[in-house]
Amino acid sequence: MEYKEPHSSGALAAICTNLSKACDKQMRPTEAGLFGKLAAYFSQSAGVAGPVSFNDLDTCITSDTESGYVAVETRAQQVGDRGALRCVTWGKKVTTIHKSVLVRYAKQGDALMEGNNLYVCEACGFIAIAKEVPELCPICKAPASRFTKI
Amino acid sequence: MHAARNIALCTKDCLCLFICPTGATDTENGQIDFAKCLDGCRLCVDACPSHALYLVFDRYPVKPDKDVAVVSALDNLLESKAKQELIGAALAHEGNGGAKLAKAIAHSDRVLAEDCAREARYMLPQSNQTRKLLTELLGRRGDPGFPVEAIEQLLELLH
Numbered sequence: 001m002e003y004k005e006p007h008s009s010g011a012l013a014a015i016c017t018n019l020s021k022a023c024d025k026q027m028r029p030t031e032a033g034l035f036g037k038l039a040a041y042f043s044q045s046a047g048v049a050g051p052v053s054f055n056d057l058d059t060c061i062t063s064d065t066e067s068g069y070v071a072v073e074t075r076a077q078q079v080g081d082r083g084a085l086r087c088v089t090w091g092k093k094v095t096t097i098h099k100s101v102l103v104r105y106a107k108q109g110d111a112l113m114e115g116n117n118l119y120v121c122e123a124c125g126f127i128a129i130a131k132e133v134p135e136l137c138p139i140c141k142a143p144a145s146r147f148t149k150i
Numbered sequence: 151m152h153a154a155r156n157i158a159l160c161t162k163d164c165l166c167l168f169i170c171p172t173g174a175t176d177t178e179n180g181q182i183d184f185a186k187c188l189d190g191c192r193l194c195v196d197a198c199p200s201h202a203l204y205l206v207f208d209r210y211p212v213k214p215d216k217d218v219a220v221v222s223a224l225d226n227l228l229e230s231k232a233k234q235e236l237i238g239a240a241l242a243h244e245g246n247g248g249a250k251l252a253k254a255i256a257h258s259d260r261v262l263a264e265d266c267a268r269e270a271r272y273m274l275p276q277s278n279q280t281r282k283l284l285t286e287l288l289g290r291r292g293d294p295g296f297p298v299e300a301i302e303q304l305l306e307l308l309h
């Protein structure tokens with residue numbers, strides 16, 4: 001199989017942290033550390049050009065929901081790739097939550113977070129703005145222990 | 151193939167200590183002593199009343215190749231998520247209102263990017279696709295600070 005583009009540094013960082021976590025699950029701490037080292041290298045060589053705003057995020061989110069996920073879903077359905085369909089099912093929901101969080105933040109500003117904590121699900125990326133950590137992730141059903149407090 | 155312990159589930163009873171023929175289950179850090187664990191034994195896995203013990207494999211199967219069009223579409227999505235993570239990180243760095251929210255979004259985008267990477271052929275560290283990527287990355291050995299030894303060690307360790 002040949003694929004056209006090489007991955008960007010940012011994508012390589014995510015590929016490497018994913019593989020590092022996979023090594024952790026296999027109880028291979030040495031390999032996990034080596035992938036972690038690679039991820040750190042790619043993270044520090046990645047960056048965005050110029051000033052950015054929350055609007056830029058919004059533009060990417062719209063593109064993901066209107067075309068990015070649609071492309072994966074359409075082809076995954078054709079070839080019966082249920083793993084990719086699972087990724088689409090979770091990812092679309094989480095991306096929609098990014099969108100709604102941005103809309104609420106634009107309206108309410110910092111008041112949105114007042115008295116609340118921010119939690120991210122390590123399994124699917126779900127963002128919770130709440131006083132307490134969720135008992136169960138509403139998207140992927142991971143338990144509270146899989147949440148990271150920001 | 152050796153046993154491993156999920157420390158969060160272990161209720162510190164008991165039976166694995168009694169049943170293990172080598173003492174591999176009795177350690178000061180709570181994890182199984184892999185050097186002492188007998189390949190394929192699994193006595194403790196079956197004995198544990200808390201389902202806290204499981205088996206970790208040394209070899210993983212070769213998966214069927216992914217459909218090229220699914221992978222290309224996932225690669226595009228991976229790039230988009232990686233870009234959003236960088237935007238979120240830049241916003242968090244600027245430290246203005248919403249910095250914490252931007253940090254949460256960046257963290258979430260990393261998880262989303264990792265999921266795309268997993269389904270786009272990088273699920274198993276031992277897979278041919280991962281090895282192919284690592285081998286290609288060796289070509290960057292001239293870049294300043296590039297951790298070429300890490301890649302060489304990974305290619306050595308992962309089969």
Ligand code: SF4
Pocket residue numbers: 152153169170171172173174175182186187188190191192193194195
């Ligand atoms: S699998 Fe057997 S040798 Fe290994 S820790 Fe369990 S009981 Fe001991």
Ligand code: SF4
Pocket residue numbers: 155159160161162163164165166167197198199200201202203
């Ligand atoms: S048998 Fe299970 S619950 Fe008991 S000490 Fe061993 S791992 Fe923990």
